Amino acid sequence: MLESVTSRALESALDGLSMRQKAIANNIANINTPGYTAERVSFEDALAKSVQQGNGATTATMSRSLEPTREDGNNVNLDTETLSNTTTVLQYQFATQAENQVLTSIRAALKDG
Template sequence: MLESVTSTALSSALDALSIRQRAIAENISNVNTPGYHAKRVSFEKELTTAVERGSGSVEAVVQRSLEPTRLNGNNVNLDTETMSNIDTVLRYQFAAQALSGQASSITKAIGQASA
């Protein structure tokens, strides 16, 4: 596909959202593990800056959550993880549809040009 800031940004977002999804799954699977600290994945601010600079390419940053811990040292909140999971799935679907729509438009334009 022809590379554009939009397609690069959408691809970066899909990669980062995939990393976030894995972090959420790991957090949920460790909800009862003593001493486990939840992981948080951020990329949105960096993506905005990259698009403004005309690049659109970013890497997700994975960090330990600084949220308070329970007595066992674990800070995973199942409600937070569930809501984050729903948000992440919806964002991923939106970005995937946008990228697919862009590819469809390019394919249609190429087909009309060759006709």
């Protein structure tokens, strides 16, 4: 398939958002696990830098939250996870729609060409 900065960036974004969805699900599943610290996925800054450099490809990274913990050592906050989940779902839908637009444009170019 034709590789462009846009298609690589969208693929990287979808991979990062998918990883974030899994982390959120894991955090919620462990909300009552003593000593568990929430997972955080980041990729946006690296993705922006990669796009600026003309590449678009990057890999998401996972780290542990440094937010304060409860007495049991757990720091998962359901409100934070719910908000993050909503945002991630919307971003994933937007990126999927953008990817579909890229593919539609490629198909149209191949058909007309």
